[in-house]
Amino acid sequence: MAGCGRSTTTSQPSSRATGRTITVAMMPKLKGIDYFNACEKGAREAAAQLGNVNLIYDGPLEGKVDKQIEMIDGWITKHVDVIAVACNDPVAIAPVLKRAREAGIHVITWDADADARKADREFFVNQASPEAIGNELIDVMAEEAGPNARVLIVTSSLTAPNQNEWIKYMKARQAAKYPRMTIVDIKPSEEDQQLALRVTQDMLKSDPSINGVIGLSSVAFPGAAEAVRQAHLSGKVMVTGLSTPSSMRTYVKDGTVKTVVLWNPLDLGYLTIYAARALADGTLKPGSTSISAGRLGTKVVKGDQVLLGPPMRFTKANIDQYNF
Structure with missing residues (x-):
């Protein structure tokens, strides 16, 4: 996937966030289903381990992009440090993500990407290729x-x-x-x-x-x-x-x-928070080939994507080992 474009009107964050507590606003496609509940659990685990991430996890109750746009506009007004969103519509959501970048907020996507060039998002945390x-x-x-x-x-x-x-x-x-x-x-x-x-x-x-x-x-x-x-x-x-x-x-x-x-959605949520922290710190940037992700170890960065890993199979033989 091609790297995302860089608009000359985009404001970069004024300083790196290394050492200070940052606010990460993370949005699923919708709340209240097992999959995204597991993602939230993993995200909260990572935020607690890092100790310097204030996590806001919120999203619409239905998989509709208009509510996502409305909520992201609110996060722009609050000037959070990083917005991480699982997109319901890659094109419709792009303008509000671009507004966030122009306001100096880091933007990543996870689970479902935006139109990378139109949104000017920085990285996509991909559950698997x-x-x-x-x-x-x-x-x-x-x-x-x-x-x-x-x-x-x-x-x-x-x-x-x-x-x-x-x-x-x-x-x-x-x-x-x-x-x-x-x-x-x-x-x-x-x-x-x-x-x-x-x-x-x-x-x-x-x-x-x-x-x-x-x-x-x-x-x-x-x-x-x-x-x-x-x-x-x-x-x-x-x-x-x-x-x-x-x-x-x-x-x-x-x-x-x-x-x-x-894949393991707990790990996807967990990796998203580590990617957000690394992006704010400046250790995840264009040209990066890997990031350190806590209990997940080192994860590959390929172009503008942070990869969780290959998909898993759950069968009668192993499904009871997993509680998400």
Whole structure:
């Protein structure tokens, strides 16, 4: 990914923050779901360990960009030191992030990126490379439903930047490695588990040849799994995707789902705070190749992305080891 542009009108923070307490305002796509609750827990752990980070963690109750923009404007007025946001819409959120940069506030994104150039954000804390995530999901589907699988993808919204990147690489992996696999359709569920259930139910009824479903969010995946379970198609329609172990444990235990793909969201929240601190201190800057991240050790910086690491698989054999 290309480095973000630098506007000549952007004010850089007047001094580095090394040693002093900084305020980091961190925003999820929405509050109140297991995935982002786990991210918050990790962020608070990091802030407590560092001891010199005042963490504000807040966000909208629905996955809507307009509320994100309104809240970020409030943080600009308060002149926090760093804003870290998981973006609901990469283009719509860009102007308010650029305003933050022009006000001398550091800006990073996490979980879901903004349009890097338009937003002038400095770094994206990426849970894993989109290629690795896309490849893993398609590989799991091929292993479980076969290389000829007919697959439905249930995403959150059609504007979600991270999910659109994953889908791009999923399509590339399917075309290159599983040419007889078919992605039948891509349906949005708008971060609504009941909508994900209904969308999946409708597709399974209208196209009985579908034998694989991939849910691309922590609410789309359990919604899709519930649709398969209610239709008594467990073991006939294979379901995988991205969600938390706590959300998917029941479905894994009863055999509806064999494999959950994710990263550790506690670690993502934790790494985001370490990246924010390093950015304020000046130790994370253009040209950096790594950062020190507390209990996570050294993490790779690739261009303008701080990488958490490869995705993980959660199965019946290991899912009880994880409580997020």
